[in-house]
Amino acid sequence: MPGSYRDFPPKSPQCHRFAERVEDVKPSVWVEFTGLAAECKAVNIGQGFPDSPMPRFVARMLENVAQHPERTDWHQYSRGFGHPRLTNALAKVYSSTLGVNVNAQTNVLVTVGAYLSLYYSFMGWLNNGDEVIVLDPAFDCYVPQILMAGGVPIPVVLSLPADPKSSADYTLNVKTIEEKISERTKMIVVNNPHNPTGKLFTQEELEKIADIAGRHNLLVVADEVYEWHVYGGKKMMRFASLPGMYERTITIGSAGKAFSVTGWKLGWSVAPAELLEPLRRIHQNCVFTCPTPIQEAVAEAFEKELEILKTNPAESYLKKGITLDLIRQRDRMASILRSAGMKPIIPDSDETNDPLDFRFVRWMCREKKLAMIPNSAFYTDINKQDNDHFVRVCFFKTANMVENATETDLKTFKDFLTQYNAVAEQCFISCITDFTTRTVNNAEDQCCSNCLDKFLKMTQRMSLRFQEHQLIQNEAQEPLGLK
16 A cells, blocks of 8 residues: 555664663663662562561451451552552651651652652753752762753762771862752752662751752752661651751652562652642652552551550660661671771762773672672762672571572672682792792692692682673782772
């Protein structure tokens, strides 16, 4: 039939280009390394999710919802901006924690995970060329989302001393923030407690950021999904609770982080109505509404917690239960890492050009069956190479998983490092130095040959897997610099 689509010459889809807004967006570090962990059947201690059973009281609430099919208000579409029972519960929680009157109808937006709350915030408020201050390292979705919204991420690096002991050692240079602000700066992202470092910002640090935000009329996206993961007597200071900050802040929270149910993918934004308006416009035309049964269960969980906090705070899961688990498992993981020759920073709460930690993590996963996450993945490109000597480990894992990692993978890795350093330092180097000054006998010559052979094979293996010739040369004289 003349003129039909069959008359057009076939063309490859490759003749079309990506939309410009996603051309610079790289694959997520979670996609690569979660897939690699599954492929290699590795123990995954890198990704930040608990592998223990969810809190039983939360499970019972979802069970109750499922057992009542007659409740159409639990199983059909709910209010688009948030299930009424949940927004009412969240309004009570944040009215208390922020010290303001949060209206359930106008100041709360429920989203499919905190990711969407972040995405809506950038898409709803950034125009092409608007600059956003991002504290580096940062959760890896910030920069791609800012770029997709047409914004320009401006990194401000958190500095770290040479021998850090705690995530509190990461310091924020407020003067650097001031220097990075221009007439195009519109927003700053404040992630507290901080992911990936685990740093809990002090009230003084947050007040300095608030002063800058006020003087330069900046919007603030406060990613506080780990707000309930604060322990050791430290105080969680919510940014919007600071004087004058609620009016310019979008506060983001997560049910997955609060109740250890990351697969439920339920988050929210809390802010004045005028700040939420563009987020609501995007939400109503993209998602419309979130799963009602999950919202109902989370609402009941918060109601239960609110009641316990009033009558018996010591029994609260949010205040005590989750933090006790975190402290115990944090200390356990730190002890294991130290025993493997690593130096953990304790939280308060083809590949040639890839950073060293990326290559190291791939090697660990493939060869030692231990999955971690490279630290430099959380830095902007300009700062990756200066921050690639750390790896990220999640300690919120069951004792069985940690024991498995301890008894097999980390022990093997520790033995490997010990053998590598012993051959390089204690035998090969000393032998070569000694044998250049005197005549050696056959036994000594054979010893040297064996050590040299072992050393060369090991360095060759390291070179092939890390593809870092300079690293091998340097570390023939000193232990691995990974922390």
